[in-house]
Amino acid sequence: MTKIAASDFRQQLADLGNRVSYGGERITVTRSGKPLFAVVPYEDAELLEALEDRMDLDLAKKALKRNDTVSWEKAKKELGL
Structure with missing residues (x-):
């Protein structure tokens, strides 16, 4: 599962949404290295x-x-x- 910082997630939301929707990728969003939530x-x-x-x-x-x-x-x- 790909990990990304919350600040980067906000900036890359459209691209990450496409990766999840069309590529089936699962993404863990982190803050200070700790998992906050997953986008699946x-x-x-x-x-x-x-x-x-x-x-x-x-x-x-x-x-x-x-x-x-x-x-x-x-x-x-x-x-x-």
Whole structure:
């Protein structure tokens, strides 16, 4: 993964956007050498979302198997709704 300083990222945004969009490159933006965020192709972000959804679904199924549920009324009360 390519690393670039935040100050350089701002100056090169259009070029870096093209490299990510059309070249599939992944870029880590840093400040003082520490990673701040990553710029990835849209397809990578979609995949990440799908993986997170799958993990959430798996956790929900496990909770249902354990009968580890809370009534809607209790949930609303705990959340102050």
